[in-house]
Amino acid sequence: MDEITKLVRDYVIREYLEEGDEREITETTPLISGGIVDSFSMVSLKRFLEKKCNIQISDACATPDAFDTVQKIVGLVHKFQKAQPVAV
Amino acid sequence: MAFITAFRNRYQAEIDGIKAAGLFKEERYIHSPQWSEIEVEFPAGSKIKKCINICANNYLGLSSHPEVIAAAHAGLDSRGYGMSSVRFICGTQDIHRELENRLTEFLGTEDTLLFPSCMDANAGFFEACLNEQDVMIADRLVHASIVDGMRLCKAMQDTFKHSDMGHLQEKLQEHMDKRSRMIITDGVFSMDGDMAKLDEIVELAEKYDAMVFLDDSHASGFIGRTGRGTHEHCGVLGKIDVITTTLGKALGGASGGCVSGRRELVEMCRQRARPFLFSNSVAPVIVAGALKVLELITATTERRDKLEWNAQYWRGLLKDAGFDIKEGESPIVPVMLYDAKLAQDFARDLFAEGVYAIGFFFPVVPKGQARIRTQLSAAHEKHHLDFAIEAFKKVGEKHGVLGLGKKELLARAGA
Numbered sequence A: 001m002d003e004i005t006k007l008v009r010d011y012v013i014r015e016y017l018e019e020g021d022e023r024e025i026t027e028t029t030p031l032i033s034g035g036i037v038d039s040f041s042m043v044s045l046k047r048f049l050e051k052k053c054n055i056q057i058s059d060a061c062a063t064p065d066a067f068d069t070v071q072k073i074v075g076l077v078h079k080f081q082k083a084q085p086v087a088v
Numbered sequence B: 001m002a003f004i005t006a007f008r009n010r011y012q013a014e015i016d017g018i019k020a021a022g023l024f025k026e027e028r029y030i031h032s033p034q035w036s037e038i039e040v041e042f043p044a045g046s047k048i049k050k051c052i053n054i055c056a057n058n059y060l061g062l063s064s065h066p067e068v069i070a071a072a073h074a075g076l077d078s079r080g081y082g083m084s085s086v087r088f089i090c091g092t093q094d095i096h097r098e099l100e101n102r103l104t105e106f107l108g109t110e111d112t113l114l115f116p117s118c119m120d121a122n123a124g125f126f127e128a129c130l131n132e133q134d135v136m137i138a139d140r141l142v143h144a145s146i147v148d149g150m151r152l153c154k155a156m157q158d159t160f161k162h163s164d165m166g167h168l169q170e171k172l173q174e175h176m177d178k179r180s181r182m183i184i185t186d187g188v189f190s191m192d193g194d195m196a197k198l199d200e201i202v203e204l205a206e207k208y209d210a211m212v213f214l215d216d217s218h219a220s221g222f223i224g225r226t227g228r229g230t231h232e233h234c235g236v237l238g239k240i241d242v243i244t245t246t247l248g249k250a251l252g253g254a255s256g257g258c259v260s261g262r263r264e265l266v267e268m269c270r271q272r273a274r275p276f277l278f279s280n281s282v283a284p285v286i287v288a289g290a291l292k293v294l295e296l297i298t299a300t301t302e303r304r305d306k307l308e309w310n311a312q313y314w315r316g317l318l319k320d321a322g323f324d325i326k327e328g329e330s331p332i333v334p335v336m337l338y339d340a341k342l343a344q345d346f347a348r349d350l351f352a353e354g355v356y357a358i359g360f361f362f363p364v365v366p367k368g369q370a371r372i373r374t375q376l377s378a379a380h381e382k383h384h385l386d387f388a389i390e391a392f393k394k395v396g397e398k399h400g401v402l403g404l405g406k407k408e409l410l411a412r413a414g415a
Ligand SMILES: Cc1ncc(COP(=O)(O)O)c(C=O)c1O
Pocket: B116, B117, B118, B119, B120, B122, B143, B145, B186, B190, B215, B217, B218, B245, B246, B247, B248, B255, B256, B257
């Protein structure tokens, strides 16, 4: 598991699972359509990624579908990391 | 007219999708006033059936109370039927001011502003009072109208796990760089019937300089020793910065809502809240009825006491019968079934036995958390509840759920 995948997965578990919730979160577990993350709480995930990965995710890309699995979220992070201008 | 076939087909396909997902809602027509016994036409066109109503928000049994009806009649005669105006043009009568003052006294706040509904109060409050420099931190189970209100506001949004004070504290710490923090919660949560830990919330708010927003729609009139609400129950009267509540449940059940709290926040709503500014004034007949409701419930706590007794009695009956219920102290008692289809079938069978209750399932409650939500009322007599429990037992037996705990019910649901 690469670093970003681990970062995202750990955050999802810490932020969204209630104590005693033993559901396993894999890279392909449906988060939003599976009812683990509601679209209302999704904003904290977006903000976390932006801060930790130093990126800006445009609102148009921050759709429930784009955030539906750890795998998709990691893909999104990679996409925006590439799009980021190199700091000088 | 340009409702072309393609448009019609598109919407029909969407409606079919809702049906296929088992999420289609059908109306049930009630041919009587709202009460513990009602006459229901369901499905549409079928013979009218008398049944016990155990799913209304008529907590205090005042929706069809003769004194409330008489006061509403008198209000109709003396102040007319409608205002044909928003409040700030020519829609404010003396009785609107009087009701706002009575609500302020009742809720123990500084000022109050009426809204067409509590949905409107919640939709308008945040945008009127907060902006980009602020953050809103809401319990994850707050009512949909609060979610909508937060979406309309430019302040940063965040959430904390339901009633998890450790998580809330983390969030408050995270947002210390904001100009202001607002903690947002329901008093009694409508789906689970549990109460916010308002005393702890107030403590955290004081520690981290945060304001507290409370939607007490499912508490105003009956929670707390004299029915002031969750803040009375938790011993924090006067410490909540904003309370929104509805006149559409315990407080007469007609319609209308309010924002009540710190003077300046209420004033900001009077100046800026769009549903207040751009929607019609609450009708005089409702204002007159609500004034009578407040008079009745401040004169005696008899109704809330009876409601409390009913809720306790009903919880005991369900537990003795072997149902899995959500523990709590409120008159909202969810009977857990976990499976959406089972909840629907269960409600249908209850109706056949003369008990009107509704199954709730995703997306109204989380997946795998389907239930029958029962709600008590001061209009219930013991014999109503004794009748209802027999129906519950019969239907419970038919579906083989009596005596099963959460694990067994989940296994049975194939989860
Ligand atoms: C917690 C909560 N807030 C607000 C509302 C909306 O109240 P109203 O019917 O006055 O719009 C409801 C009603 O369902 C509710 O349960």
